[in-house]
Every structure is written in C-alpha cells, then in structure tokens.
Amino acid sequence: MSESKIIVALDYPDHRSALTFVDQIEPQSCKLKVGKELFTRAGPDFVRILVDKGYDVFLDLKFHDIPNTVKNACHAAADLGVWMLNVHALGGRAMLEASVEGRDKSQHSPYLIAVTVLTSMDNQALAEVGISQDAQTQVLRLAKLVDECQLDGVVCSAQEASSLRKQHTDPFLLVTPGIRPESSDKGDQKRVMTPQQAITAGASYLVIGRPITQANEPIAVLNEINQQLS
Ligand code: C5P
Numbered sequence: 001m002s003e004s005k006i007i008v009a010l011d012y013p014d015h016r017s018a019l020t021f022v023d024q025i026e027p028q029s030c031k032l033k034v035g036k037e038l039f040t041r042a043g044p045d046f047v048r049i050l051v052d053k054g055y056d057v058f059l060d061l062k063f064h065d066i067p068n069t070v071k072n073a074c075h076a077a078a079d080l081g082v083w084m085l086n087v088h089a090l091g092g093r094a095m096l097e098a099s100v101e102g103r104d105k106s107q108h109s110p111y112l113i114a115v116t117v118l119t120s121m122d123n124q125a126l127a128e129v130g131i132s133q134d135a136q137t138q139v140l141r142l143a144k145l146v147d148e149c150q151l152d153g154v155v156c157s158a159q160e161a162s163s164l165r166k167q168h169t170d171p172f173l174l175v176t177p178g179i180r181p182e183s184s185d186k187g188d189q190k191r192v193m194t195p196q197q198a199i200t201a202g203a204s205y206l207v208i209g210r211p212i213t214q215a216n217e218p219i220a221v222l223n224e225i226n227q228q229l230s
Helices: 015-022 036-052 067-079 093-105 123-128 135-148 158-167 195-200 218-229
Strands: 006-009 031-034 057-063 084-088 111-115 153-155 173-176 205-208
Touching: 006 218, 015 036, 031 036, 036 057, 057 067, 067 084, 067 093, 084 093, 093 111, 093 135, 111 135, 111 173, 123 135, 135 153, 135 158, 158 173, 158 195, 195 205, 195 218
Parallel strands: 006 031, 006 205, 031 057, 057 084, 084 111, 111 153, 153 173, 173 205
Antiparallel strands: none
C-alpha cells in the first residue's frame, strides 16, 4: 500500500472520543492531526500514545512568538516524536530560522511547516490588520520567506496550491485543509476542493476533518478517499 496522503484532523473534544476512532484504523490508513483543542485537553501524554501506536502525528499548534520561545517550543514538540509540526510564517525571518534551529536540536527530525494566511481571512480582514496586499499575493510572499528559511513547506488552501507549485517544486510540502469529497457537507469551509482536485493542483497532504470524523461510517469514508487517491 502506498503512503496515505490523508491527515485526519482529530477535532474531538476529548481523548476518549479520539481513541474510539483511532482504535478502528491502522497507522497505514492515514496520519493524525492533533490541534489546539485536543492538545489543551489531553496534553502531550495523548500525543505520545498516538506516536507509540505507530501513527505519524501532525502537532498543529501554530507557534507564533518571539524567536527564542518558538525555538524552545519547536524543540519540545519535536521531542514528542511527532512527524510534523508548524509555526506561523507571520512571525518573520528570525522566528522562522529559530524554529528550524529548535527542531534540529531534537534527535527526531519532524517536518516543520508554516501557516501562511489563515483560510478564514479574506482581503478585507487582511486590510484591517494592516496588510494591503490581497491574500494570494501575501501567501506567495510568505511561502518564499518560509522556503528561504529552509522550513519544509506550508499550510495553504488547495486553491493556492497550483500557483505555489509554480514557485516551489517538490519536495516543498503543500498541506491543504478545506477538502470535501463530492458527496459531503461543506460545513464552515467556503473555498473547498475534492481530494483528487487538491492532489492534481499540487497538494502533498490533505487535512480532512469532519467529512471523515462526523460521517456515519468514518472508516468507510477514509478507505474510499484512500482508494480514490491510490
Ligand atoms: O473539518 P474540516 O475538514 O474542515 O477540518 C479542517 C481542519 O484543518 C481543522 O482541524 C482546522 O482547524 C484545520 N485548518 C483549516 N484551515 C486552515 C488551517 C487549519 O481548516 N487554514
């Protein structure tokens, strides 16, 4: 079986509900994303449990702070044995370089990626915080900085993947949320793509939450998307 490109967002309110899902799958089925809600409730011990079960874990804590703090946070996150971790590109060059330094202090070497512009922000929201460029230009600009600072890639919307791919070829990672299989509900995601469209546009990995976790038969949906992409 080829490596799964699916990262399931474990957006569950507690570790028990998350484990109910995890215990029905295998590490080859997908990677697992632990975000701020679950991490704040279940903590590093829960991340270690997933790692010990053999899962590739994306610790999605989006660090954004002064360089020294981010360096130490990335070192601590990498020490958990996760597969991927992330920071905010808006922290700037010194912070991005410090994040690489922190990651490299660990004996583990997880992928380190950066969020460019949150997909929840449109041009008006950017203008309000003093960014006069449109979202697309800002994404390309930040991705260039991320690449220069030698991180492994960015989180971006699948809509941005094709223009980013012209600027950043493989192995620069494009990790894309906002994925919806044909049949599923969009929820609060506005600009969505199907799994196949996102991969064709250049995405390396797809973050998928509710279409899998809230489905009547989550495992069947996961298997179906894996099959579509294989
Ligand atoms: O349920 P859904 O598939 O929309 O979940 C998408 C996941 O990706 C959530 O965990 C969300 O926090 C995350 N995410 C996102 N947009 C971003 C960054 C992360 O939807 N720009």
